[in-house]
Amino acid sequence: MVTNHHQFFFILCIGFYYLIDKTEESIRPRYMETIEESLNDTTHVLSAIVEEEIKKNPNDRFRFKTVVESLFRDPFLNVRKRTFEAKIYSLLKTNADIQMYVTDAKGIVIFDSERFREGLDYSKYNDVYLTLQGKYGVRSSKMFDTEKEGALFIASPIRYQKEIIGVLTVIKPKIGVIPFIEEAKNKFWRISLLVASSIAVVFSILAYISFRPIIRLSQYVISLRNQERKPFPKLGIKELNDLGKEVDQLVLELEGKKYVESYVQTLTHEIKSPLSSILASVELIESHPKEMSRLTKTIEAEAKRIQSLIDQLLELSSLEGKNSIQLDDTIDLIALLEEVIHRFEIEWERKSLQVNTMFPKVPVIIKGNHNYLRMAIENIFRNSIEFANPKDQIRIQLQVLENSKIKLVILDEGQSIPDYALSKVTEKFFSLPRPRDNRKSSGLGLSIVKEICDLHQANLTIRNLEPKGVEVEIQF
Template identity: 40%
Template structure:
């Protein structure tokens, strides 16, 4: 584009110069018309005036270009094309009738030409000179031609200045375009990388808040990905739970059905009461399983906390332990809770109560009578670290990797019964909603549960 514009500078300046020469030639032609018609043209007088003119210093500043001399030359021919006057005093008496500027003007047309010639303004000695002729009239007839000439090299400085300024602004525009393009490219790259990371996390089933972008289309795309993930999750979720729940319901339903069939036969009161207790126990098991599944499904469908508040860990744990007071007293468990009173974090009160209750419940279930339950916490790099350690049988190695698996459970030491196998999965989902982590490991003749929760997460 700079090259194309630069190519237009040269002809534009030339055209402007030619237009000025046309005005000058016609003005001078009108001035000398009276003298030429009476054949009173005095070359010596005109030569003197031209010399005075050529010695002038205009002291002009045009477009930051200093002009310190004048560069017009003039020659006059009669109606036959013979030179009567030449400001350069070289062509008087010569026949210029075939020169384009003279020939066309004598024939009533616009006469102009550009020819090579010697000029003091050209360092190379040979310059392109522009000639413009104007007719000299007497009573409507052309009696001569006045031609004004100007070396084209005198406008080179203006052309160079225009090109230089054009190039300067073009470079500024080019640099600005690069900066804007770089910023736009970085923004698009950053936005797409952010969108790709979001899509990858959705693909892995991770919870992630939908990112916001400066642009409607990217936000719509992110929202579409989120909706698509939710729809796919819902479909997979239903399929998975229909299969797993059906499997888990088979055992208690079979027990209830078997007991009900046996109750139709004649039997003693003690045996009858035994089967009725079995039906009641299996019904409670079914109810517990359904309740747990509903709670877990509610948590799993959440992408973020809907409500949060500042929670004091010591107060929260005291509420949880109060709920297990009778069971703790029954098993004569020694509870040592040493939580600092200033440990606070942002979270959902109900969900965190449910999570800690599940952990305490599991700890008590797997503890022997007279066992010790230790609870402590501390602030660690803007994270609250909670450790819940129970003395008792350790988790078998084969089960460590399956603790968070849905419907997987270990038999309780006292009764040999298994739970629904949804508790720890429920806890993990709640901790994940709080942007935290949970780990369970065998430690010091027991099991230690460690929870990390960001202090300021909302």
């Protein structure tokens, strides 16, 4: 036990070192983010100065280079000559190292605070290229081959009447930030070592106080694991005493942990379909603005569906392990299938698939749980879409058999299921790669279908077709 105690202390030290090491690594990017935020404000202020100058005389936009020269050439010459002593925390700063250049609408540098960039084509550099496209222009690169740290380049547009007529980029060499980062790291390590020492002392005291009760509690837990009924020992520490008395309940709760993990995966799986529909609708709004009303209704419906899925999955999780559920909904299978087909319309039309249906001319009514049954059919139909090849057919057949049983068949002409996988496709977390991108799903779709079929006392059969394709049959 002493050895285990030392091992635990050693592991705790390693974990603490890992924590502070990773935190120390994050100091540099956090500093750089702060610098970038400040530079972003600076460059927009400078751009606004240029824009205001042009507004005073709109013809100045035709002599853009002259305006920029008059605004910034002398100030930058002046700032290069200035020396000062700024005590920033424990570091002394004596000169300004910020730089700036301005390009025209073609990305040609017309002004450079350091002069050597003027006349160069910077249109392919990210800061200029992205800003000219109306995006956030930023890059991090070296100014000279001899540099090790490089610099941050933050750009903003110069506009005249909403038209971008130029780009203003502010440059901050990283070498000026490094001393602050190193000082912050040194302070962090000093504080961390002090905290670690304090934790070690406190841990040693607590370990000494609680060592003997922990041995007794450990022995009691071992007896529970071996299903031995022993009286709970006197530990003398209230917290440990309460812990031991709750061990039996804790075991039951830990067994339920796997259900939580399973349904988190299920939620992720089920949300993919409505999200795909929302994204597809957004894309279509851009190319078909006349369809905006219909597409926004689709987006709203799918967003509500995501919320509904969350509620349904929570309810489904409570059903696991039960032999039966209430099947009180009167379900028109034809209407339900048409609803599912319409919900996935954008996705199967995008792949140029043909969806053919063969339904009886009269309604087919069954008793069941509408939400769960729709979830099962959606999972099957989604798989058919994902595994079908472009321009393939998906056939949905509904038939009332002579023995009054109802048979639903959904089949596609896509890839067949490998023989080894036929018996595994309804197992949780088993998934096959999609033909388009070899992506695997969470492997929960068909396991949900199987569970819902069992709850409806329906038979689920999955078989390969010749020469290719898969047929999924549900018989109620």
